[in-house]
Amino acid sequence: MGGCDHHGMKLISRRRVQTVRLSEGRRSREDVVALEEPLEIRVNGSRFSVTMRTPGDDFGLVAGFLVSEGIVSSPDDLPDMRTVSGMGLDGEPTFNIVDAAVRGPGVALVADRARTIYTTSACGVCGLASIDAVRTASAFPILPVGFTVPEALIAGLPDRLRASQDLFEATGGVHAAGLFDGDGQPIVVREDVGRHNAVDKVVGHALTSGLLPLSRTVLQVSGRASFELVQKARMAGIPVLAAVSAPSSLAVELAEDAGITLVGFSRGRSFTIYAHPERITP
Numbered sequence: 001m002g003g004c005d006h007h008g009m010k011l012i013s014r015r016r017v018q019t020v021r022l023s024e025g026r027r028s029r030e031d032v033v034a035l036e037e038p039l040e041i042r043v044n045g046s047r048f049s050v051t052m053r054t055p056g057d058d059f060g061l062v063a064g065f066l067v068s069e070g071i072v073s074s075p076d077d078l079p080d081m082r083t084v085s086g087m088g089l090d091g092e093p094t095f096n097i098v099d100a101a102v103r104g105p106g107v108a109l110v111a112d113r114a115r116t117i118y119t120t121s122a123c124g125v126c127g128l129a130s131i132d133a134v135r136t137a138s139a140f141p142i143l144p145v146g147f148t149v150p151e152a153l154i155a156g157l158p159d160r161l162r163a164s165q166d167l168f169e170a171t172g173g174v175h176a177a178g179l180f181d182g183d184g185q186p187i188v189v190r191e192d193v194g195r196h197n198a199v200d201k202v203v204g205h206a207l208t209s210g211l212l213p214l215s216r217t218v219l220q221v222s223g224r225a226s227f228e229l230v231q232k233a234r235m236a237g238i239p240v241l242a243a244v245s246a247p248s249s250l251a252v253e254l255a256e257d258a259g260i261t262l263v264g265f266s267r268g269r270s271f272t273i274y275a276h277p278e279r280i281t282p
Contacts, residue, residue, distance in 0.1 A: 036193045037055055041100065044102055054194075063200075063204030063205075064201055064207065066102065067235055067236060068228075073139035078100060078101070140235070142234065147240075153184045154266060154280060157218065157266065174192060175192060175198050176190070177202045178219070179206065188205045198221070203235075215237050218239075229243070233260055234254070239279060261279040261280060
């Protein structure tokens with residue numbers, strides 16, 4: 001796959017770099033880096049947010065983002081999305097604009113949730129007005145019982161996720177999110193320079209495929225488990241979130257409050273359960 005997604009879109013940039021080894025000096029070589037470009041998200045023709053992302057699967061990203069914002073919860077709420085042409089900073093045409101047609105109850109939330117700053121690839125909730133807005137009530141409550149997964153399945157998910165990370169293999173510079181069923185089989189895997197974008201792309205796929213709520217799935221992510229990732233899992237009805245690295249204190253608090261099983265430091269044959277361990281069986 002290298003640097004292309006399944007549509008053949010270019011996802012990497014080639015650069016001349018200098019590699020430094022203190023005992024051996026420098027050498028010049030060609031390297032590849034993951035693309036990062038802005039995406040303007042419009043809702044019913046009006047600007048809603050700007051996020052930095054890896055191009056590719058933009059419709060999935062927008063759909064998942066709108067689920068996370070509480071704007072849509074079913075395919076009927078999002079009847080259409082289209083790419084809009086605009087003008088880039090270099091004066092050249094750009095197609096980094098997606099206009100989403102939204103209908104239903106979420107239309108009334110759009111004005112309240114409009115963001116005044118752009119979202120970086122490191123932050124999924126930077127522009128929301130308050131922490132109360134971030135604690136959005138989900139349309140899909142997390143079910144307290146009925147779905148469990150064995151320890152061995154959780155331990156094996158990082159390797160299964162890693163096997164699908166083609167862009168990471170090429171660049172080493174992107175995050176991944178994978179949605180798995182109760183047997184550990186992948187439903188969808190997405191990559192992006194922003195960990196929250198990768199999750200949005202996964203959730204967006206689920207929305208447009210009519211899979212929400214994701215009440216019998218596990219979300220495995222690369223990197224750490226941040227507050228916004230737990231929030232996004234909550235909004236999609238995902239009961240188990242596992243991360244390769246550490247969670248934040250606020251992520252643990254939200255997982256506990258929302259009823260989400262939160263796993264961190266999932267590496268090889270070990271992991272740590274931070275919230276709701278009852279879903280993971282020996």
